[in-house]
């Protein structure tokens with residue numbers, strides 16, 4: 001008779017990321033490793049230089065777009081709902097609802113099941129397959145928005161603010177800061193759903209990823225590069241650009257723009273002001289406080305491990321909900337968001353304090 | 361309440377004056393009478409109801425949330441109203457079927473077509489709160505009519521019915537800290553923008569109106585009569601001067617002009633009327649028509665003339681005009697105590713007459729108005745805090761230049777410290793509202809300047825949001841260190857802005873949010889010639905001095921930072937000023953907009969002016 005597996009022997013935190021001693025692989029490692037399972041294509045989770053990578057086909061495609069075709073020694077694609085054996089550990093991938101191709105990874109051996117959820121969000125997003133709760137003994141969750149002040153509003157309502165602003169200031173270009181992978185395409189899809197049918201202008205950094213979303217059957221309507229737009233196309237146009245470019249020389253080509261920023265951080269006024277944002281749009285690809293609780297409870301787990309974000313509050317809540325909970329103190333995650341120029345965190349080597357610091 | 365909350369939410373982030381006016385006007389255009397009227401009352405500060413203290417709000421949230429989670433949240437957000445608005449829990453819903461979804465245990469059940477949605481929250485339907493359409497007028501009505509003991513329950517009930525933005529707006533309203541950079545003048549300008557009226561048209565009828573202002577909106581939109589106000593002491597739009605440049609002076613004939621001292625106080629208009637039964641009404645107005653009578657009851661009571669006088673609000677002690685710093689101490693107080701009135705006695709130094717008795721004299725030439733003003737002051741009781749601003753005699757520009765350079769020996773005597781230049785008024789000028797070019801000029805004393813070293817730069821707002829346009833600069837201490845002495849965000853040309861911005865980006869040594877620290881060593885850095893109006897001692901600045909109205913006069917690319925000025929230079933200047941800060945641009949130009957009560961917004965108002 002097999003003795004039951006201890007969770008720590010199946011998966012444990014290390015400086016290089018979550019490591020499976022039983023299966024000798026890492027999940028979302030922050031440094032090059034021989035074998036990596038990757039949840040999704042954001043740069044803090046998917047890094048180049050691993051020996052072998054197991055991920056969804058879309059995540060592999062995105063990594064190839066960002067890092068070049070030779071980003072890993074060997075790659076293997078896996079579909080949602082499929083499983084593979086890795087050194088005797090069964091690994092299965094399920095949708096995480098975060099961005100295109102994003103997955104939760106369940107690893108199991110000898111009756112012990114752990115779900116590493118990566119980044120996730122429940123709810124409807126026209127650009128990716130919805131999150132589903134997966135049964136497990138241990139659930140590993142991020143806590144980017146793990147405070148009760150974070151309750152994301154209906155994204156359609158947020159896009160409504162943008163549409164209203166376009167009507168009120170039809171002569172001004174509206175520049176929306178959005179992460180190049182996932183958020184940018186979601187904002188475009190939301191704008192289309194709100195009836196906005198003009199060509200949307202893109203910063204060069206999002207061109208290839210947006211084209212990739214289109215090629216995956218996600219209809220985003222007419223888009224073109226902002227640098228190719230003629231002056232008469234700029235009044236009243238929507239431009240989507242990486243958040244960091246809002247403050248950079250790049251944005252000067254637009255006369256008197258309205259600057260917007262689509263992010264869950266925009267819920268906090270000090271954050272929005274820190275970025276000089278005039279039109280904060282609270283649109284997030286992460287679970288909010290309520291989502292986190294519902295998602296965690298829905299897995300039926302008895303134990304919760306918290307990776308990055310506001311772990312104190314989430315661990316506190318879990319304890320009161322009768323779960324065994326602990327923070328993993330993993331470092332190096334949440335930096336996709338740091339691209340936005342959250343000053344103290346930028347420019348520093350990975351491994352420093354995660355970007356989700358307190359607003360100064 | 362939703363639309364009002366959305367409006368002030370957006371206003372709080374909108375840096376441009378014109379942007380704010382468009383947002384407010386758009387709200388007025390799309391919201392029905394009752395609600396827009398109360399919104400106008402809120403924006404103009406015309407609401408009065410029992411304010412809630414932070415203690416009550418803490419107590420309400422403590423009853424509803426886990427203390428650890430509240431502490432973590434408050435620590436993260438940093439603002440009590442905002443924290444409470446965001447984490448206020450949804451009220452208990454009536455019992456209903458709320459099935460807990462069971463996790464998927466099997467595998468290979470195909471792709472996510474059967475995705476489970478999380479319990480308790482349908483997506484795309486927003487917050488599951490019972491009533492989001494609660495009218496602003498209902499909220500105001502409730503707040504106005506509740507008793508002290510009802511406050512906690514009433515407030516909690518309203519918070520239960522609103523969404524995040526609505527709760528934030530409500531808490532800002534009820535704690536009396538809207539702070540969205542909107543003056544009463546701006547809100548009235550937005551009303552005027554609904555049709556063909558001017559802001560001054562609105563000011564003229566405003567003092568006789570009360571919320572919810574239905575007749576005002578009807579008039580502004582062109583489908584109602586001008587509201588008939590029974591106001592015997594209305595505000596009359598003031599006349600303003602243009603700055604006098606050397607080139608202008610050459611084209612002007614000194615014989616056409618009269619000169620007065622330009623006083624460093626607050627522009628004030630005093631109107632007093634007596635009715636048939638001998639009952640009098642007195643109103644004091646700021647430059648923009650804000651009624652500031654309540655802040656100066658001592659002055660309002662002391663006045664005894666009949667008519668409307670234009671002049672400068674000053675503090676006099678032993679018949680000497682005090683510096684603007686002293687006046688500011690009175691302006692800074694919210695409550696007007698007997699002690700404040702005794703310590704800071706308010707006076708009017710009159711320089712024009714708009715109404716003589718009941719006769720409007722604005723269409724008379726300056727000389728004729730001046731003669732009537734002199735007669736009115738002469739018959740006014742001498743102890744009544746109203747005196748005449750003297751004319752400064754001169755026959756040539758040279759004579760006036762000499763007087764302006766040294767007011768003390770040219771008639772201003774011991775009040776010279778409160779003089780910030782001279783005013784020139786054409787002898788034949790009519791009293792015209794606004795800033796017509798030609799009849800009135802202001803000719804200020806030359807500003808001081810120092811060479812300082814750029815230390816930090818911050819990104820600007822609006823049009824300048826991609827430029828580093830706010831500069832902190834410093835001078836050398838005796839120890840060879842740079843110490844910041846001020847901040848400036850204008851004075852430079854567009855071309856210079858681009859040059860400085862390029863310098864900042866190429867010479868950044870540190871970043872703090874929107875702020876960059878730039879290189880500032882003895883042999884490396886950028887020297888700025890900074891012009892300013894005066895110095896004051898300051899305990900808030902490490903240097904111990906605060907500059908008034910600093911601006912970038914020139915870029916000294918030619919000058920090595922080591923040759924910039926020292927703190928000792930500024931301290932010497934401070935001593936020659938006799939601790940009395942000479943000037944503040946606000947002076948006769950002070951932009952009302954509630955400024956009489958809140959001088960802090962003067963800076964913002966001035967910034968608006970400089971920007972436009």
Ligand SMILES: [Zn+2]
Nearest residue numbers: 042098119336
């Ligand atoms: Zn991510």
Ligand SMILES: [Zn+2]
Nearest residue numbers: 044119333334
């Ligand atoms: Zn992440």
